[in-house]
Amino acid sequence: MAAAAGDGTTRRKTACVTGGSGYIASALVKMLLEKGYAVKTTVRNPDDGEKNAHLKTLAALGPLEVFRADLNEEGSFDDAVAGCDYAFLVAAPVALMPENAEEEVIQPAIQGTLNVMRSCVKAGTVKRVVLTSSTAAISSRPLEGDGHVLDEDSWSDVEYLRATKSGTWAYPASKVLAEKAAMAFAEENGLSLVTVCPVVVVGGAPASKVKTSVPEVLSLLSGDDDMVDNLELIEKASGSIPLVHIDDVSRAEIFAAEEATSGRYIVCTLNTTAVALALLPGGQVPAVRDQRRPHWSSSGEAEGEHLVGQAHQGGVRVQVQEPGRDIRRPRRLRQDPGTP
Numbered sequence: 001m002a003a004a005a006g007d008g009t010t011r012r013k014t015a016c017v018t019g020g021s022g023y024i025a026s027a028l029v030k031m032l033l034e035k036g037y038a039v040k041t042t043v044r045n046p047d048d049g050e051k052n053a054h055l056k057t058l059a060a061l062g063p064l065e066v067f068r069a070d071l072n073e074e075g076s077f078d079d080a081v082a083g084c085d086y087a088f089l090v091a092a093p094v095a096l097m098p099e100n101a102e103e104e105v106i107q108p109a110i111q112g113t114l115n116v117m118r119s120c121v122k123a124g125t126v127k128r129v130v131l132t133s134s135t136a137a138i139s140s141r142p143l144e145g146d147g148h149v150l151d152e153d154s155w156s157d158v159e160y161l162r163a164t165k166s167g168t169w170a171y172p173a174s175k176v177l178a179e180k181a182a183m184a185f186a187e188e189n190g191l192s193l194v195t196v197c198p199v200v201v202v203g204g205a206p207a208s209k210v211k212t213s214v215p216e217v218l219s220l221l222s223g224d225d226d227m228v229d230n231l232e233l234i235e236k237a238s239g240s241i242p243l244v245h246i247d248d249v250s251r252a253e254i255f256a257a258e259e260a261t262s263g264r265y266i267v268c269t270l271n272t273t274a275v276a277l278a279l280l281p282g283g284q285v286p287a288v289r290d291q292r293r294p295h296w297s298s299s300g301e302a303e304g305e306h307l308v309g310q311a312h313q314g315g316v317r318v319q320v321q322e323p324g325r326d327i328r329r330p331r332r333l334r335q336d337p338g339t340p
């Protein structure tokens, strides 16, 4: 990916990706490098060798610089954004059940987004800001009767969320408020902004640990009850479990930078259910398909456990145990998804 330089030569286009330690940002950094971009990414703690190990590996793909930056610190992103053609705002607080919603999630999401955008204005080189929002900013609202279709013009209802404070209310509220603040700021400051709104993201990524979405979708395998509860919440809130592959999210982000002109883009591949998900892996992993009653674990191999198969799904190591060794208590799955 090259751009004309002032002296008649060409130079690599440069993109800033915030939150390079995270799941989605790590995949986006990889795809940008593979496309020939020079990439500047930010992490909160560059000294955390374990969390940032994938960035060292990715540096073999092309020019990659890592900067320290915190959403809560004004001016923190100036160096990372300086000289960039595109800024991908991916970093955000993603705590689903914070103790103090305003302090931990809502205000950092809004102020952090504006901080990076102020750095973009200072840089004076940024042609497009791509903000990673979420369909949580679209679908968390009461429906107006049967057949009410939600699309890119729809917004989650922040007043309703603040009044009911149910479930993971702070996250969708933070995504709406950050997106709306970004739109107003872009308008006032002449920045070109496009928003990408993915559904639940799955698939392998360079980041070694994934805290959100993948553990929830794999919870039917791992038996992590908290994550099963989150999965049920997702299904209840949206009437389905909507999924998109992380590579498609990265492609959408790059499309939003290079080709889109404005607006919001929902990024979704399929809408499924917990029951359909529960049936999926057994059909696709040969070691499981060939067992009569497969049982799964995502934990390490326990004493006496016999590992009969292993696969990589969603960047998480999935182990297949012999039948008869059920390490998680059985769960009843809701078959009749609720509506918000």
Ligand SMILES: NC(=O)c1ccc[n+]([C@@H]2O[C@H](COP(=O)([O-])OP(=O)(O)OC[C@H]3O[C@@H](n4cnc5c(N)ncnc54)[C@H](OP(=O)(O)O)[C@@H]3O)[C@@H](O)[C@H]2O)c1
Pocket: 018, 019, 020, 021, 022, 023, 024, 025, 043, 044, 045, 051, 069, 070, 071, 072, 090, 091, 092, 093, 094, 108, 112, 132, 133, 134, 135, 197, 198, 199, 200, 201, 202, 210, 211, 212, 213, 214
């Ligand atoms: N995963 C999904 O299914 C999904 C779906 C729709 C939208 N999204 C959005 O996609 C974005 C990335 O999510 P993810 O799934 O990749 O989550 P993630 O792996 O938890 O990544 C979040 C990133 O944000 C950084 N961050 C959090 N607070 C920060 C702060 N105060 N200052 C600087 N950086 C901070 C984290 O840094 P640390 O490593 O230092 O904590 C991490 O790099 C978020 O905006 C999320 O809302 C995700």
